[in-house]
Amino acid sequence: MLQLSVIREQREGVISALKKRRIPNIEQTIDQVLTLDQDRRRTQQEHDELLAESNRIAREIGELMKSGRKEEAEARRARTSDLKQRVAALSDTLTRTANSLQQLLYQIPNAPHNDVPDGAGPDDNVVVHQRGSIPELPGTAVPHWDLIKQYDIIDFDLGVKLTGAGFPVYKGKGAKLQRALINFFLDAAAKKGYAEIQPPILVNEASGYGTGQLPDKEGQMYRVDADNLYLIPTAEVPITNLYRDVILTERDLPIRNAGYTPCFRREAGSWGAHVRGLNRLHQFDKVEIVHITRPEDSYKEHEEMVAHAESLLDALELPYRRVLLCGGDMGFNAAKCYDLEVFAAAQKRWLEVSSVSNFETFQANRLKLRYKDGKGKTQLLHTLNGSALALPRVVAALLENNQGPKGIRIPAALVPYTGFDIIERNG
RNA sequence: GGAGAGAUGCCGGAGCGGUCGAACGGGGCGGUCUCGAAAACCGUUGUCCGAGCAAUCGGACCGAGGGUUCGAAUCCCUCUCUCUCCGCCA
Numbered sequence: 001m002l003q004l005s006v007i008r009e010q011r012e013g014v015i016s017a018l019k020k021r022r023i024p025n026i027e028q029t030i031d032q033v034l035t036l037d038q039d040r041r042r043t044q045q046e047h048d049e050l051l052a053e054s055n056r057i058a059r060e061i062g063e064l065m066k067s068g069r070k071e072e073a074e075a076r077r078a079r080t081s082d083l084k085q086r087v088a089a090l091s092d093t094l095t096r097t098a099n100s101l102q103q104l105l106y107q108i109p110n111a112p113h114n115d116v117p118d119g120a121g122p123d124d125n126v127v128v129h130q131r132g133s134i135p136e137l138p139g140t141a142v143p144h145w146d147l148i149k150q151y152d153i154i155d156f157d158l159g160v161k162l163t164g165a166g167f168p169v170y171k172g173k174g175a176k177l178q179r180a181l182i183n184f185f186l187d188a189a190a191k192k193g194y195a196e197i198q199p200p201i202l203v204n205e206a207s208g209y210g211t212g213q214l215p216d217k218e219g220q221m222y223r224v225d226a227d228n229l230y231l232i233p234t235a236e237v238p239i240t241n242l243y244r245d246v247i248l249t250e251r252d253l254p255i256r257n258a259g260y261t262p263c264f265r266r267e268a269g270s271w272g273a274h275v276r277g278l279n280r281l282h283q284f285d286k287v288e289i290v291h292i293t294r295p296e297d298s299y300k301e302h303e304e305m306v307a308h309a310e311s312l313l314d315a316l317e318l319p320y321r322r323v324l325l326c327g328g329d330m331g332f333n334a335a336k337c338y339d340l341e342v343f344a345a346a347q348k349r350w351l352e353v354s355s356v357s358n359f360e361t362f363q364a365n366r367l368k369l370r371y372k373d374g375k376g377k378t379q380l381l382h383t384l385n386g387s388a389l390a391l392p393r394v395v396a397a398l399l400e401n402n403q404g405p406k407g408i409r410i411p412a413a414l415v416p417y418t419g420f421d422i423i424e425r426n427g
Numbered sequence: 428g429g430a431g432a433g434a435u436g437c438c439g440g441a442g443c444g445g446u447c448g449a450a451c452g453g454g455g456c457g458g459u460c461u462c463g464a465a466a467a468c469c470g471u472u473g474u475c476c477g478a479g480c481a482a483u484c485g486g487a488c489c490g491a492g493g494g495u496u497c498g499a500a501u502c503c504c505u506c507u508c509u510c511u512c513c514g515c516c517a
Contacts, residue, residue, distance in 0.1 A: 044477055048486040055486090058498040062445040065497095077497045084497085098476095247474085368474095378474080 001105045001365055003380070007033055017111035020118040020327030029108060036101040043097060047090040054083045106215065110362040112327045113299075113336040119326025126326070128338070131310070132319035135345050135401050143346040144399040145277030148174065151408065151423050154278070154395075166267070166282035173423045177398075177410075178285060180417035181391050182260050185287035185312060189258035189388060192308055194289060197259040199238030202229040207241040210367045212333045222264050231264035235288035236385045240363065243292060247378060248371040254301060255292040258388070260285065278392035279351060286390040290383070292369065295361070298382035299336075302358040306338045309354045309388040315413040318397050319343045321350065335360040338386075342393060346400035351393040356386030 007014050007030060018026045057076050064073040117126050148154035153174025159167040170178050186196060208214035208230055213221060222231040232238060239259050248255075263286050289308065291301045306322065313320045323339045330337050334357035341350035361380040364370070370378050402409040407424040415421045 041477065044486080048477065051487090052485055054497080058496095059445075061497050066445080073497080080497050370474095 002108055003365055014111050020112045020116055022120050022328045033104055036097055040097045043090055043094045047094055050087045109332040110335050116336055117326040120328040122329050124326035125329055126324045128322040128324050130321035134319045134343050137345050141346045141403055144396040147399045176418055180414055184414055184417045186260055188312055194256045194258035197239050197257045199259055201232050201261050203232055203237055204229055207237055210241045210244045211237050211363055219268050220266050233265045234263050235259045235261040239290045240383055243369045244367045246369055253294055257290045260287045278396040281392055284392045287388050289388045290385045293382050295382050298358050302384055305386045306356045309340055309386055312389055317411045333359050333362050342397040344397045344400045353389050353393045354387040358384045
């Protein structure tokens, strides 16, 4: 959530930034925050003064009792009951006001960075650049959902049998390809100096709140009711929550973690016409990178993260473009976000395979993730994360773009990992 | 699943209902000594909220939430979590 101090000190800036998200009535919401904040502070002042008084009397009673002056102690005792009632009432108001303030803050998304274009939706996103060459496929080329059947490498029907729609079964070279991509991505991250993390894929409620999946995206996560745990929708959740309630020192920074996990998303209500095959799944594999940096370093690191994700697509010889998301298309937590989209040549569609975001202090504020700066002052850090990369759509593009008369060609960079350079037709 | 124990500061660990933000030890940081280091010695070492330009002052926090009391880390209740033993088991 946004920092109250920032809203207080830069009201206009916050409002104009949030307007890029095209949120209706944002001024009113922000002013409501400021009013509640004022109320809260006024109440606290009054509350603290009364408590101080009451603490003072209690101390005096203690001393009087000790020196045996019972009557004087009794006299003071009588004075406290009225004080107590007033403190209780104020304390009640204080909690209520603080709660309303908190609730309101939870509902306000992050303020977009200066670079973020104003816009309502995907059409207002800006293509930063496009790389790689788009293959010319023959007329006989087919989308990946046909290829996986022809080559018998991914089976959706079996997944339905075991679990349900959106839980594919990877078979033979299809399964090997998954494993190869995961290892390739992890090795690439290790070469860039990332520390590898293998986190739990079930997390508790506190972790869900820490990275902002809760409360707003409750319905998008699978919940294990018996134990009140959630299946992670992304490794971002456990890997970032590693640093919940942590105060780092400057020497620890920057932190660069990478981790592979399966990801689980209910995707309630988001199945549409274009959602076929690997384009959207309930369970998928992803290597995630997470950076934690000093505020002044985060945008430099953000660029490095996207560049790293792009280098993976370069190595896989996939055509892609980098898209700077506009205010209206950006996730709730992000201040700035790039998407990487690969071109799946048979579908003739751009598919998002990575989303790299700088959250600035938005997550850190909830996580209470801070560091001591050079002057010994404790302040919030910046958190960033990105996919590097999510597998299914990479696989979709690999299959579609590399299909040929002999089979599906595996890009050279991946061959050491797969152990084969082509997926041939069975029989 | 059964039985028991516990939750205190960066860690270990003490804590009669008042003077406890908390003894003591370790660690960290700064310093003295040293060519340097170790050792020794000295000092220092929490977070959040509020007021203030600041020094500083007030309030809160000893797993979480309630209660008793003029006063709770200390007493009572509820919840959560952790550990140990037994059972089961990759």
